[in-house]
Amino acid sequence: MKDLVLLLIVVAASFSAYSGVVEIVREDVDESGRSSAYVSHSFSIEQAESGSIENAQWEYHLPLKNGSDTLINSSNDATAFEIPAIDDKNKFAIDEGGIINGIVSFKGTLNGETVEDEFPIGLELKPYIIRAEITKIVNKPEYYSYDAYYEVEYRGADQITVSVEEEYGLSKPTWIYYEPLKVSGVVNNITASTYAWIDFDTENEYGKVRTTIELGPDGVVLGTSGIPELTESRESQDYEYVKVYNLSGVNIATWQEEEFGTLEQGVYILKYFDSDNRCIKTRKYLKR
16 A cells, blocks of 8 residues: 555656746646647646756657657747647547657756656547638618628537527527638627527537627627536626526526526526616526
């Protein structure tokens, strides 16, 4: 048992900066180490002591299907390192979650001492939407509407679905594009006085992803993200009451404060009102 404890301590130590002197910083990877396999990623070194790092060596390894690992690339740059997108996922070992688990390592000399760090990275094989944006809004005041031109860039799938939901709208127009990598299009005749959401959905054998562009009245872009899930106390208490609508525009509840537990699974429109009965914010939320 003592040997096992010692082994665990040694393994854990290998994933932290040696003596706290250097640390691999993930430039575009979150703290969990998860990131998309379909784009490149950047790393750099932060050091707790002054001085120049010498004899720098970066390495990036991935596991092969046969149980061995392979060196993907390396560098002698003392400050920065980039790993490429996966070119052929079929060469590598993939876990049950659709992830290729690799290691980025750094070793060098600082003030005469050896310094090193390792960072485990999990490369997700589910599709990745690089960006989705509104490129142009064309107002049509004579029809009390506007046209929204969009562009979306994605990886890991060969098709993408674009759909639009309008506040109080009864239908959900949908388009499927069999165009890999990048798609441009337009949503016509969005009602100018209401909110709208343009959803971009794509999937492959490893999972589904969605990015949503939220549009306010007159096509003002309010944000780009996935639909947030309902959680307790999501909004600060800067409102008097909340009206809850389904996607058909039917008011199904009015709350004095958020009562998410009363809702069934689905997507809802929440309108927040102040003491003068003015709507101060509108949001779309997902209840799982």
